[in-house]
Amino acid sequence: MLVLSLVLVPIVVGLALLVVRNENPTMSRTIGALVALYTLVAAVASHGSEWSYRWLSRPFEASFHFGDTAISYWLVLLLAICTLCAILATNVPRQRAFIAQMLLLEGAMLGLFLARDLLLFALFWDLMLLPVFFTLLGWGEHVATAWRYFIYNFAGGLCLLLATAAFGMLFGSTDVIGRSDVHLVGAWVPWIFWGFAIAFLVKTPVWPLHTWMPLTYSDTPSPMVAVVSAVQSKGGLYGLIAIGMAFMPDYLKAYAGIFVVLGVISLLYGAFVAVTQNDAKRVVAYSSLSHLGLIVIALASFNATALQGAVIYIVAHGLFSAALFLILGFVESREETRSLVRLGGLGAANPRLAGALCIAALAALGLPGLAGFVGELVILTGIFQAGFTIPAILALIPIVLASAYMLRLFQGIMNGPEVPDLPVRRDLGWLEGLALAPLVLALVVLGVNPHALTTFDASAYNAVASTLQGGTR
Amino acid sequence: MNPTVTNADWYALAPIAIVAIAALVVLIADLFAPKHVNRYVAIALGVIGLAAAGIDCAAAYGHDYAAFGGAFIVGGFSVVFQEIVIVAALGSIVLYGAIGNGERIAGAVALLLWSACGAMLMAGAGNLMTIFLGLELLSLALYCLCGLADRPTARESAFKYLILSSVASGFMLYGMALLFGASGSVALADFTAPALASNPLLWIGAGLFLVGISFKLSLVPFHAWSPDVYEGAPLPVTAFMSVATKAGTLAVFARFIYAALPAGIAPKLLLPIWIVAAISMIAGNVGMLAQHDLKRLLAYSGIAQVGYILAALAGGTPLGMRYAIFYLAAYTFMNLGAFAVAALLSDDGEQGSRLANYRGLAQRSPVAAAMMTLFLLALAGLPPTAGFLGKILILSTSVSTGYAWLGIALIVGTAISLYAYAKVIRAMYERNEHAHAHDAHPSVPLAWVSAAICVVVVIALTFYPLTPSNVLPLVR
Amino acid sequence: MTHYQMGNPGSYPYLLALWLLPLVGAIVAWAFGPQLKRLAGPLCSALLGASFVATLLSWHDATQSVATGAANLVGAHQALVSWIPGFNFGLLLDPLSLLWTCIITGVGFLIHVYSIGYMEGDNAFARFFAYLNFFVFAMLTLVLSDNFVGLLVGWGLVGLASYFLIGFWFYKPSAVAAARKAFVINVAGDVGIMFAIFMIVASVHSISYGDVFGSVGSLSTPWLLAICICLFIGAAAKSAQVPLHTWLPDAMEGPTPVSALIHAATMVTAGVYLVARCAPLWSQSPDAQLLVGSIGGVTALAGAILGCVQWDIKRILAYSTMSQIGYMIMGVGVGAYEGGVAHFFTHAFFKAQLFLGSGIIIHALANEQDVRRMGGLVKKLPFAFVAMLVGVLAICGIPGFSGSFSKDAVIYGTLQHGHPVLYAVGILTAGITAYYMFRLLFVTFLGAYRGEVDPSDLGIRHPELAGTHTAHDDHGHDAHHAPAWLMNVPVGILIVPSILAGWLLFGGENSPWAHFFAQQFPQATLATPAVSEMTTTLIVLACVAIGIAIAWRRYATRDAQDTAVERLRTESVKMPAILANAFYFDAALDLVFVRSSQLLGTLFGRLIDPQVIDGAVRETAFSAQWLGTFVRSFQTGLVRAYAFILVLGVACFLVYYAVTAGGLH
């Protein structure tokens, strides 16, 4: 039941917040933070437990089946932490409704990661689009962005739906996530595979399905985009592991070339674009394209080391992109601009803000000792081991570019002479500091000791497990 | 054929009779009721009559019986469809209470009830005559209902509906004549004779018959009437029409294709229908894109939604039947809910359902906006609504029965529809400082209640997918 | 050698202490900077001093087991943690890392003390020391790591520290740009090492030095060469080897103590350390040796030539650093490991001393760095003159001073290992070195003070670009001046090793130096060159003498001193473009990497993304909208039109059914 409450509590509280009339922003923030904290605690407490209730028995078996898997456990923790931090950092107009959307988003995504049933997974997959869509409508800068987000992701969601239905018909049950005895083969499976894959690739996103992403990331209020970029984008990668790799390994292997090529293009493309963007949030958005492209390659390379690296990097990217977006949100709320051309010299008056941005940016550019580096190094080692020499070499270029654009971002905001016409500066407040501290701390801790992330029990995924056994180490 | 008529035959007709008599009672009561309460009397009597019919009807579930020598067949199948029709009638009578004109309401309620009788008759129709009778009863009452508003658009809708529907009925009737010519019988049961499989009369007759069905289901290209009629008709009538017509016609269609065809010819015979269904899914949703009126938009939406339901039937499997019914039931509630919210917000004027009126609704009435959003999302097939589960189920049948292309059409259509539904949602959540559109009936409790019931059902159906097993259509 | 052993495994608390103490200092100074205020400097210095002591103590521990006969290998190896499965991390203190550790903590300590004086009054005093201590920690990680990933971690972290310290005055756009440039180029180097690690892991399945060096024999020649080249990319970036050197002169934007510690004594020599550390790899790959040696030679020469045309005192020293590291790389590259490493050792002292000496000058002249605006400082700053003189003598290789021993060892080593061309390059470079170092000395200290001369008369076109920094206003000199001894004492102490350190090499193969490294480096069979070591020394000396003579003639004669202003102007204005632009390396790198990246980024971000991909999406959306209008256009509202459509539909149905039914017969 604890697992179930993990999903239900944020949703119920979110809905309740939508209805109540109390507009006190502190109250909503406190409630939101408490719920997020509850999910964090409950996620740890319920580790390994399950809850199941039969949903359909025809045309295929489906259940309301919740429980974490080896990999989703980390994503749940990441989500809970990111949501907690984001809610603490929330300071927007119409706070109550916004926090409600944040909680709904958290609940939907918790449902996604905790779903042990494909149909349930599909349900939450579509459900988690809605809070973001409404946030874009209510708080976004351009309506067109909401369209892009919704249309792209829903198109992906429809493919997922079709594939799920086909999966259910073919296998007879969708209550499969985390099971190790599911191995799909047959004439239909490539279609099913691509149905899933397209949804996942849109969500991640991967070039050329990415154009919704920079718009969404730059238009959404920072607390929301912190969660979206940090965790929602991982839904696709999680799906690739828990569904693509676990149930249809033969096809993931067969089409690995396509994934690798798309991953490499995303990797390079995102990095090159990030170098030239002047909108701070877009720099981070395109860097996400680049970073997540690497993870796609890692998954496609079907190598134990790369997979380990991918899990580390998924978490690391979640942490640093959440931190980056939150910090950029702070900067934007203070200076009312995100243009790297307009900003500058904030570091002198805001040393704490500068310090936090610095650590986040360094983690993003893969500085050794921070979590991003571990993921990158292990992934690349694995890719190279798996024989993807050219992708491994090409993947090195974005590392250099990352240092260029991340430093440009950091220096463009914090360094240089002070810009006289920017509004009065105020360094991080205690609440904002509290919002950033867990993320920054986690980046350092996981960078120094990423061991916990590598010891996940992959036996739940038969294909993954066999990959790990067949790995070279 | 058994010529003797027993009491059981009459009992089979009891629900219909109750509704028909309730209509008469409504009319008579209207003569005596004081003027300021007469609308409530009419509504109350109508609701009571329908509820009684519903209860009586439900009792027949599980007792299959071919009354009047197979002219009217009672069973799980007819019960489910009749209940859907009753729900639609209930919903729209309640909406009449919300927006109707006090003086004319008794007549409208009576007509609505008779119209429901027609649809209920269709649900159990076992031969061509019953089908025709039910169809015409449904349609004739609807012609009148459409015109029952003091607006030129309402009269125009009645006129258009009358002409076009009659033409379609003409085609259908001619088809029935040919079917009769082919088989020598009007009973659906007799069309299954293997010898008929290659009879051209049957093929052409079935073709014309299906034209009539397609018209009533408003499938492209027989859909042209529906946007205009839906837009012009009074809002409760549109609500009723969008569900009851489809329910009754779908019952006839399902019975025809499941139980009234010679073995083996279904795939070839019905191919045009599936093609038309696929076209409807796409064209209906595309048609929504450029609309400015909610009723009109829902008309196009209905065109596509029927396409989805047909996709479930394409395989001719029992499961497909169940999912079609599930989706129809879900659609009933989503649609009625959407109309209920619309009734909350608009008087039934020319401009009443303009989408422009919905701009900034979330500010003025957040709960109404939220409910409308839920219904639109359900129509779009997003979770956590019955529309989502319904689509999954339909997809699974269409994929497994070899009609994957219908599934793909469904997906494409859904993707397009999303844009249109989201446009309405966007308008509602737009922050409009000068929101001038006033909400005509912001506090009509009945409409609120019905909308709330629809919300609950639409969500609950997702988690408790009721797909009754005893729903295979019978012909004898 | 099939098995490579890394010291004696065991538990060495001092080793751990020496590694972590600077980290403690960094964290404390960073976190409690505002509270510590001026205490941060002494605190961090003290911690570093303690770290130096711990270095000596842990070496004592390491030699203990040899002394008691428990082991025959000198060195301490402490396993620490399993970072991620298969990537185990530990500390290794062997002669090579001891050497570096001593310099880092020892010289580092002196520079810390010096900095207390130099940075006095700076707003971010505590932050400076936090960065310095962090650098020391990072550098210790680099040299003490027992595996390649640990090395890479340290490698990246020193880059970061260097970035922070170059950009320490982050309100200066030039400093910010220089910091970024340094960091990005260094990341390019990191990436090289990273790739080497991939290859190592793929072939050896381990990242530990012991495993890797132990299985060198199993690697194919091209594979080994590839690993060496990739490692060297890292080394070249960090050690400012051509063509990745362009960041080093710009790095002089940082405070002078930083230049002394990071960009002269320690960090930039990490490349030397890497090559020396991986001697087992290089020794098996003659091609890699030739490549590395050649690049070292080219760098030595190029640095020296460019050193001749600089006017900024720190840039002169920067190019000289580049040139000297070229020597070191040349030495370790060709296989003369003891020589190359020795040159690192002596260079650390005299170059630190030169920088600190120049720091005294800069400090005294309120941040003036252009030597054209100096002159005659011998009377004003006698101590600085002495310090600089010793440094110059040492770097030029005047016999008896430390540089002479190590430089000769490198130059002779090239010949011993069969590289006569590099030998010649080394000698030539020694001569040029003498020229520009004495030029620096003469222009700065002799003649009349030119600080009051109008900059344009001296040929200074853009004072702000030429290194004339007058804007370090935060770096206040008026308020509480620290006692001068804080800066002078460290310099004074450094004079001793600058002179004496080289004597450790005295005695050739029987020197203490050779004994110390006896077990460290693979011994190659050496050719006996035609030219003896003594002759080499003499040739070098001759070249040095020529260099000094030219410098004397141009800058130090009475006549030259009198006409200094015109001379300097002519020289500034008539400088050949190729030299003024430093052989166009900057421009070329900019064109090939920076511009092309920006071009691609602009192309993708401004054209392909919004126009092509998103354009296609918008086009689809638009066509859906258009389709909607198209469908609408059938709805004319006319009943007869609707009926016509209906009948058309019926006709289609009828045709289908007629044809199908007809086909049944």
Place this chain on the structure above:
Amino acid sequence: MLPMSVPLLDYVALSSVIFFIGVAGVLIRRNPLIVLMSIELMFNAANLLFMAFSRAWAHNAGHIFAFLVITVAAAEAAIGLAIVVTVFRTARHVDVDDVALMKG
């Protein structure tokens, strides 16, 4: 079965001709009354067919059906005329094409 003097096919042909005259009337004529009459024509074509087939099969279902249709058609005509009157009450010219307020 009584011998048929007129072949069944002739009835079918005649009824289809009448039917299509009805269809054409709906499509071509602009007077709503004539349109309604054309619809009656379509119904009656079907009736003719029912009668013919009923006779051919010697089965009275067709007759019953025809009576049913006649009744329904009468009701339809009544309602139709009423609607036409309400629609065109104020119009000087009675033209189907004038009824096009709603479109698109």
